[in-house]
Amino acid sequence: MKRKIENLFRKYNVQGISCDSRNLKPGDAFFAIKGEKIDGNRFINEALKTAKIVFTGDSSWKGEKIFYIQDIRLAVAIAAEIIYPHLSVNLVAVTGTNGKTSVVSYIYQILKLLGQEAATIGTIGVNSTIKLEEKFLKELPQSLTTADPITFRKILNELAEKEVSNVIFEASSHGIAQRRLGEIKIKTAGFTSFSQDHLDYHKTMENYLEAKLQLFRENLEEGGEVVINSEILASSYGDGVKNFFAKHRIRYFGIGRNGNIKVKNINSSLTGSKVVFEYNKKEYTFTTNIIGSFQAVNLLIAAKMTANLGFDFDHIVEVLEKVTAVTGRLQRIGFVESEVQVFVDYAHTPDALEKSLWELRNIKAQQGGKLYVVFGCGGDRDPSKRELMGQVACKLADYVVVTDDNPRSENPQKIRLDVLKGAAGAEEIEGREFAIESTIAKLKKNDILLIAGKGHETYQIIGNRTVFFSDIEIAKQILLLKNK
Secondary structure (H helix, E strand, O other), X not given: OXXXXXXXXXXXXXXXXXXXXXXXXXXXEEEEOEOOOOEHHHHHHHHOOOOOEEEEOOOOOOOOOEEEOOOHHHHHHHHHHHHOOOOOOEEEEEXXXXXXXXXXXXXXXXXXXXXXXEEEEEXXXXXXXXXXXXXXXXXXXXXXXXXXXXXXXXXXXXXXXXXXXXXXXXXXXXXXXXXXXXXXXXXXXXXXXXXXXXXXXXXXXXXXXXXXXXXXXXXXXXXXXXXXXXXXXXXXXXXXXXXXXXXXXXXXXXXXXXXXXXXXXXXEEOOEEEEEEEEOOEEEEEEEOOOOHHHHHHHHHHHHHHHOOXXXXXXXXXXXXXXXXXXXXXXXXXXXXXXXXXXXXXXXXXXXXXXXXXXXXXXHHHHOOOEEEEEOOOOOOOOHHHHHHHHHHHHHOOEEEEOOOOOEOOOHHHHHHHHHOOOOOOXXXXXHHHHHHHHHHHOOOOOEEEEEOOXXXXXXXXXXXXXXXXXXXXXXXXXXXXXX
């Protein structure tokens, strides 16, 4: 396929590529992608007015400058590789239902603390130890969990040209399944967690898991290692994952209570965690101000992945205590000395909500008080998880408030009612800001509140409008007024 595309690019002197007919420039090739909502084939005739040539996955199209390629999504990624050919020395990918953003950030911070150049691509955008042009950054989409293949290669190319030697990126199941990574090879990969999400797209958990595993089969370089949370291996999907690794001769390394790196003890409190683990018959201890035993495991996944790039493991452990939490991941709002504690977390799956509430419930047990939670579910996303999230919240929290998240095109009340099916006794409050404000007003000494679902996000999508909204900023303002 690559040779065919290269030959056509040379023949027609193609200088650029696009999947959006509105952004075509003279000299570009247009790739007609049939998506879930928009079919790019509808714009082929319009594209031909500007584009040098057109590629399509629909064989019914005929024309002198129209070329059929069966796997059109992979073709876009390969074309992007031709236009943007440069890559950094070390490429690292992290996949998983939850924890991708944290592990990517932790690897980046570890490398930076070790004096290395590094960059990240993911949910919270592009970060680099080497300054990138403002114009370049402004052109990028707001969220890049796994960017479209053209944007992805453009970023990789820019980072390589800036001589950033280590690039760590999030690999979402959508991005993997849609071949957005193309044929790039990664040095090492992380698999942080696996639980229900995105079934609106993948339909079944088996399909969802296959999308995750595809990353290791298609993009891990020969001899590369997968660093995996040992909870996955111990789950009902564990045997399938192990059989997959054996079949494809993929090396893997477990992190956790029963991992190759064996976590022996995690003592968590409001100020952070003390972690004891064993590796290569040697016991290690480190402290971190990052809250949550699951984040301690994520830190160790990041540590082993960094070691896989050739860095000394003992030196990596020495800098772990300096690694900080990612914005909106069990982030404390206010001060540890405050009478009430408020946390904002990105948890938007049943498993993530359960883990965050368990951590705060255990901390609450040390000091008394009640555990409150405010959360909602996104519209136009897997509706089957809504009732489950309601069940989790009511099982673990003392007081549950169900409100709005990003309703998108769905009726917000309908989404809340879906959650409430599993949340008997919960309070329903329309309007996220009012829900946060009224719940904080209820807090008494030693109470803990978790505001879950949006984390770092600074927007809310209502219908076709995107408005400014930040759980973090709203909670800060309300706590400021409460403490006056």
